[in-house]
Amino acid sequence: MKVLYCRKLETTKERDAVAFVDVELNEHIRLYGLRLVRQPDGEHRLYAPQAGQRRVATFSEPMSVRLTAMAVEALGAAQ
Numbered sequence: 001m002k003v004l005y006c007r008k009l010e011t012t013k014e015r016d017a018v019a020f021v022d023v024e025l026n027e028h029i030r031l032y033g034l035r036l037v038r039q040p041d042g043e044h045r046l047y048a049p050q051a052g053q054r055r056v057a058t059f060s061e062p063m064s065v066r067l068t069a070m071a072v073e074a075l076g077a078a079q
Contacts, residue, residue, distance in 0.1 A: 001025055001066070006036075006074035021046065021071045031057060036071045046071050 005022040019036040033049040046068040048057035059067060 001070070003070050003074040004030065006071065006077070008075060018044070019071065019075045021074060023067060023070070034067070034071070036068070036075060044068055044072050 002024050003021055004024055007020045009017055009019055016038060017035045018038050021034045021036055022030065022032045023034060024030045031048065035047045035049070037045050037047060039045055046059075046064060048055045048059070050056065
């Protein structure tokens with residue numbers, strides 16, 4: 001599993017997307033346009049893109065924690 005691309009965004013609100021991230025889960029699955037969001041408590045969370053009002057993917061809690069940590073690390077490297 002690895003981050004393919006991380007694009008830092010300028011933020012204007014307390015809870016706002018700080019980056020868009022593309023990840024490769026394995027050699028068969030890649031996800032593009034995941035949103036890294038800074039929560040009101042300062043923590044980060046990674047969200048899958050939406051199609052209308054529905055998310056196109058969801059992650060288990062352990063997978064979400066791992067992907068978020070990878071995205072935050074990539075964001076730090078991108079700055």
